[in-house]
Amino acid sequence: MTRSAVVVAHTGRKEIRSMATSVVSKLTDAGFEVRMLAAEAADCEVTDEVTIVDGPHAAAGAEILLTFGGDGTFLRASELARPAAVPMIGVNFGHVGFLAEAEPDEFDETVASIVARRYSVEERTTVDVEVSSGGMLIAEQWALNEASVEKASRERILEAAVSVDERPLLRFGCDGVLCATPTGSTAYAFSAGGPIVWPNVDAFLVVPNAAHAVFSRPIIVAPHSVVDVELISPELPAVLSCDGRRSVALPPQARIRFRRGKQSVLIARAHEWNFGERLVTKFQLPVRGFRGM
Structure with missing residues (x-):
């Protein structure tokens, strides 16, 4: 053969x-x-x-x-x-x-x-991403390194609320929020202040990017956890970027859900x-x- x-x-x-x-x-x-x-x-x-x-x-x-x-x-x-x-x-x-x-x-x-x-x-490990607006799924993506929610306008900060396993955890103004894999911990997440994680560690990183908050430290969550980022402002759109290669426009008040990828x-x-x-x-x-x- x-x-x-x-x-x-x-x-x-x-x-x-x-x-x-x-x-x-x-x-x-x-x-x-x-x-x-x-x-x-x-x-x-x-x-x-x-x-x-x-x-x-x-x-x-x-x-x-x-x-x-x-x-x-x-x-x-x-x-x-x-x-x-x-x-x-x-x-x-x-x-x-x-x-x-x-x-x-x-x-x-x-x-x-x-x-x-x-x-x-x-x-x-990879990360799967679902984007919903008004309760309807509007986009699906994946990433090997990281998926990041970023502000669409340089002049305005992004208002975001972060939940882990459907429990509210963080809320702040920021330039963005990243959900990274251990493989991607040495890439964008590291530049945004995240920790370096050995690639054989089974976990996810949530890294706020330039957050205006008292508590804005990176956090590491379990591999089976589900992380939601909700855009708060009814006026400001954002952008989802996956591995810096694939982008999705996010409407105001969109919800972005990150979970462990089904395919490695x-x-x-x-x-x-x-x-x-x-x-x-x-x-x-x-x-x-x-x-x-």
């Missing part, structure tokens, strides 16, 4: 195009069917060597999906991998790279591990990986001089 891999690349950089072209060659030589989106295959000049795919079912039946780029490329590719339950592995060309975990200098080893099926797969994102790991060490490396944490180090 032919093995199949999907390659997604940020083709705006020459070094990424070169590496994506190389992986197409290596996987094809190993007997893989390699799939790519039409525009990216054309940019890499491999149209005749790959299967051109498009649409939400592009990854259906594939064994693995590889991304070449930063975390933004990884999030884009997750929209293909998640519905097909295909594990993802990212080669990082971005600034941080908490999602795209493999580094370019590990490229050959990464490909060899995929060919030899020498990789592990773990599930990452699968992440493949071909190398030894320690989250604490990655934090030290990526954030350049000052560990030298500590006792015993």
Whole structure:
């Protein structure tokens, strides 16, 4: 049976195009069917060597999906991998790279591990979002990192009420409210003052963004909890942003419900990986001089 891999690349950089072209060659030589989106295959000049795919079912039946780029490329590719339950592995060309975990200098080893099926797969929690207005469901979305409710007008603050498991908890004026997964704790939630959470922790983060309140600390809730954010003002609309990629306009007094996603994102790991060490490396944490180090 032919093995199949999907390659997604940020083709705006020459070094990424070169590496994506190389992986197409290596996987094809190993007997893989390699799939790519039409525009990216054309940019890499491999149209005749790959299967051109498009649409939400592009990854259906594939064994693995590889991304070449930063975390933004990884999030884009997750929209293909998640519905097909295909594990993802990212080669990082971005600034941080908490999602795209493999580094370019590990490229050959990464490909060899995929060919030899020498990789592990773990599930990452997602968040499902429902938007209702006037008691009617008007939109559904999901996110791997975070879903954020943000003010639509720079001149006005957002008035929001937060409930957990249908019990009122917080009410304040703010720039926004985020509901993040542990995977997304190092992204937008961290920038908004949220804690860093190890990705294997089963929980959700609720992070107020620039809240005008005495109590505006981030909170961590149980994975089965349901978080509601209600827009208070009858005049001010807002925006729902999911992973910074998909947006939904929120009418005044909309209710936004966050809960654990029904479908996880699968992440493949071909190398030894320690989250604490990655934090030290990526954030350049000052560990030298500590006792015993």
